[in-house]
Amino acid sequence: MSQTTAVPAGTDPRPRVVVRGDDAVVAGVRCTECGHPVAFVRPRCPACRGPVEPAEFGPAGTAWSSTVVRIPVPGREPPYALAYLDLDDGPRVLAHLPGDRAVPVGTRLRLTAPDEAGDLTAEEA
């Protein structure tokens, strides 16, 4: 899959992924007051407005839902599979899955290194 939408450097709105060996994790923040996990680097907690500190989430999680996009989307080649993935003790993130089938709700997934399009990716654990 290729992704051609131009994104100026430093403005990519997607979660930042750190790869360590076989593990890929999302580098976000966690609220030091309410514990709310956020997949992005935000200046304060969006849930309680409390202070946040850097935190990493993943690689393991559970599929909340999933689908396969079969229509043209600019810069992308259909079909492609997606899932909302609830990372263990972490936030819900949108991830691309390999292949062209939706996974059942509750499927255990594991983040993998981002694809060349820069998307979060996951596969069945």
Added chain:
Amino acid sequence: MDVAVHGVGTSHFGRQPDRPLIDLAWDAVREALADAGTDQVDAVYVGTVFGAPGVAQRVLSALGITGIPILTLENACASGTTALVEGHEAVRTGRYGRVLALGLEQMSTTFGGAIHPESSDAEGLAGLALPALYAMAAHRYLQTGAATAEQLATVSVKNHAHALHNPRAQYSGSYTVEQVLGSRMIADPLTLLQCCPTSDGAAAAVLAPATGGAREIPVRGLAIRSGDLWDHRSPHVWGYDLVAATAALAYEAAGIAPGDVDLFEVHDAFTIGEVATTEALGIVGHGDGGKAAESGRTAVGGASPVNPSGGLLSRGHPLGATGLAQVAEVVWQLRGDAGGRQVDGARIGLVETMGGGVSGIDGNACVVAVLGA
């Protein structure tokens, strides 16, 4: 002061790339003003999403509507009803004596197919087209036993059948559940006939103080809200809690309960949207939305008719125009002017419009309006 809808109008809805937006707007504005028996308004509130900068003044000046306040409001698919809310508030507080709320959108010249996901948004850039967001809600419903694929398809069958009696609708037809499920897959499990089309259109309403006139339709209660965070803690599918929270405010403002409403025009951009919304509006309990469609309860002739116009699925969905087209349908229904799709004896109608596109929240905006006496 009490406010009423004095006139409504719409263009034809459909793929109309050869018709200038000015012509579409004129169809809606001319009809609404004539219906209200006036050619004078003190301000115009315009809802549009993909309209070019200045589109409101560009269109209205061509219709001779100049020299008054004109405000453009963007609230995703709820832009038209956001214009209704603001126009209503301006009349209610006495700021203006009579206002026009106008919704506009020409989609066919902007997009070949589905709306392009917004690349400044985290999930938009990641390729989450709106059909995919609703598809994940549908997958969740099917997998948790909250609805069946056949029940979702029934919503499309019903709304396309309703639209057979709506000459302004983009599509209509007598489909079977099998035909709906057998149409081309868009985003699993949603098929083509379960998704609203790309549409061009305009719709308008004239609001002024209520005078008790026979053709006026009182605005009984209104609410607008943006979504709270939607994340791993959220108990329901995307948008559900926002619709429920907005509806609770509107029911309270109107002093009614869901059972008092005779007909509903709701945001069925996708079949799962109508199923979840019938639950979120309290028409039926959670998990009963699919059964309500299957049993005929939400069809014209059933106990709780939903989308007698054909809904977004059939009438079409020119984003900014949709909310005011829903208002027009309810006004026609409450006057008894809805022809072959008339809900007998309708006295109270409800409009629900829901807009999304910003990831991480439960919706950009939801409007719920209760009309009638």
